Amino acid sequence: MGTEGASSPRLAARMAEIQPFHVMRLLARARELERQGRDIVHMEIGEPDFTAPEAVVEAGVQALRDGRSHYTPASGLTELREALADYYRRQYAVGLDARRILVTPGASGALQLLLGILLDPGDEVLMADPGYPCNRNFVRLYEGRARPVPVGPETRYQLTEELLRAHWSPSTRVVMLASPANPTGTWVAEDDLRAMAALCAERGAALVVDEIYHGLLYPPRWWTAACLAGEIFVINSFSKYFAMTGWRLGWLVAPMEYVEALERLAQNLFLAPPTPAQYAALAALDEDNCALLERRREIFRQRRDYLLPALRRLGFEIACEPDGAFYIYADCSHLDNDSFILSRQLMEQAGVVVTPGIDFGHHRADQHLRFAYTTSLERLREGVARMTEFFG
Numbered sequence: 125m126g127t128e129g130a131s132s133p134r135l136a137a138r139m140a141e142i143q144p145f146h147v148m149r150l151l152a153r154a155r156e157l158e159r160q161g162r163d164i165v166h167m168e169i170g171e172p173d174f175t176a177p178e179a180v181v182e183a184g185v186q187a188l189r190d191g192r193s194h195y196t197p198a199s200g201l202t203e204l205r206e207a208l209a210d211y212y213r214r215q216y217a218v219g220l221d222a223r224r225i226l227v228t229p230g231a232s233g234a235l236q237l238l239l240g241i242l243l244d245p246g247d248e249v250l251m252a253d254p255g256y257p258c259n260r261n262f263v264r265l266y267e268g269r270a271r272p273v274p275v276g277p278e279t280r281y282q283l284t285e286e287l288l289r290a291h292w293s294p295s296t297r298v299v300m301l302a303s304p305a306n307p308t309g310t311w312v313a314e315d316d317l318r319a320m321a322a323l324c325a326e327r328g329a330a331l332v333v334d335e336i337y338h339g340l341l342y343p344p345r346w347w348t349a350a351c352l353a354g355e356i357f358v359i360n361s362f363s364k365y366f367a368m369t370g371w372r373l374g375w376l377v378a379p380m381e382y383v384e385a386l387e388r389l390a391q392n393l394f395l396a397p398p399t400p401a402q403y404a405a406l407a408a409l410d411e412d413n414c415a416l417l418e419r420r421r422e423i424f425r426q427r428r429d430y431l432l433p434a435l436r437r438l439g440f441e442i443a444c445e446p447d448g449a450f451y452i453y454a455d456c457s458h459l460d461n462d463s464f465i466l467s468r469q470l471m472e473q474a475g476v477v478v479t480p481g482i483d484f485g486h487h488r489a490d491q492h493l494r495f496a497y498t499t500s501l502e503r504l505r506e507g508v509a510r511m512t513e514f515f516g
């Protein structure tokens with residue numbers, strides 16, 4: 125059958141600017157190779173290889189069995205918001221009014237809600253390049269303008285007060301940070317964060333701090349931007365530390381005066397976060413479960429401690445060591461000047477999949493690869509052995 129008669133869909137102009145993840149093309153090819161019987165080491169996957177612990181799964185299943193699958197309030201179950209406030213008290217020694225915590229469909233839902241209530245067309249959002257790619261697309265969706273700020277090892281791949289001052293414009297309305305960040309795994313030091321918060325307060329901009337990789341810091345650090353006053357919004361999720369990516373649950377801590385608007389938009393955008401997942405999340409916040417997650421954190425640390433020197437021995441330059449998450453962002457310019465081509469060769473010839481820098485922005489993207497240690501030490505060793513052979 126030909127394509128005669130088929131016409132291309134008429135899409136909104138913004139869709140020309142919303143990019144797919146390039147790694148998906150690699151992944152599709154990797155799956156094809158796997159179907160042909162080839163063994164592939166996956167070092168591209170941005171989610172824990174662990175699943176939600178048994179007690180968490182059980183709580184979700186029980187909720188379904190009990191028929192607790194109707195809509196909840198748009199901002200989430202009251203008991204979950206209170207349990208999250210308790211989690212902040214326990215982990216961070218920070219007292220939060222539970223009404224300031226909104227449960228969302230993943231951190232993704234929180235980001236969309238937040239930008240929805242903050243941005244008018246043309247408003248600018250400062251963010252690090254490299255950084256989490258969806259942010260600029262969310263900004264585009266609301267007709268704002270993403271302003272990527274090139275960052276490198278000299279600022280540990282993070283924005284600083286100085287960089288904000290240099291890139292600020294009269295249209296700057298929001299500053300977005302992630303700590304620890306994707307793809308670099310670096311964390312923003314408390315003093316730097318306070319300085320950026322003060323600048324945002326002085327200039328009337330909102331500060332969004334994405335703490336989705338909190339809990340995955342080596343060694344652990346429990347300090348949250350949620351303890352700061354002002355127009356500061358903190359995002360987190362059950363996806364990474366709690367290993368619940370597919371349950372689609374996150375949360376947002378907002379200043380009280382924004383809660384009503386957030387709830388109003390949440391009612392319209394999502395109606396409610398997924399109900400069985402919210403009951404499972406109550407079990408995820410339980411102290412016993414958190415003790416188990418700490419043991420998993422130690423496994424991630426061991427993997428990082430193995431992979432970091434191994435990549436350096438292979439010739440990758442890693443100018444600043446990641447503090448957390450499960451990523452290593454490595455400069456591959458000594459090996460190849462096009463990281464997308466290198467990632468394709470690594471897959472085809474060495475059977476190792478990694479994410480090319482281009483998925484995280486433009487700044488020196490062609491010279492970087494992101495390695496994720498979301499697979500066992502044994503598989504990481506296998507990947508390193510294959511790359512050692514590939515690089516000769």
Ligand SMILES: Cc1ncc(COP(=O)(O)O)c(C=O)c1O
Nearest residue numbers: 230231232256302306361363374
């Ligand atoms: C920095 C960052 N923020 C937000 C998200 C979205 O996470 P989720 O919607 O699963 O909570 C991700 C996912 O990889 C991420 O890396």
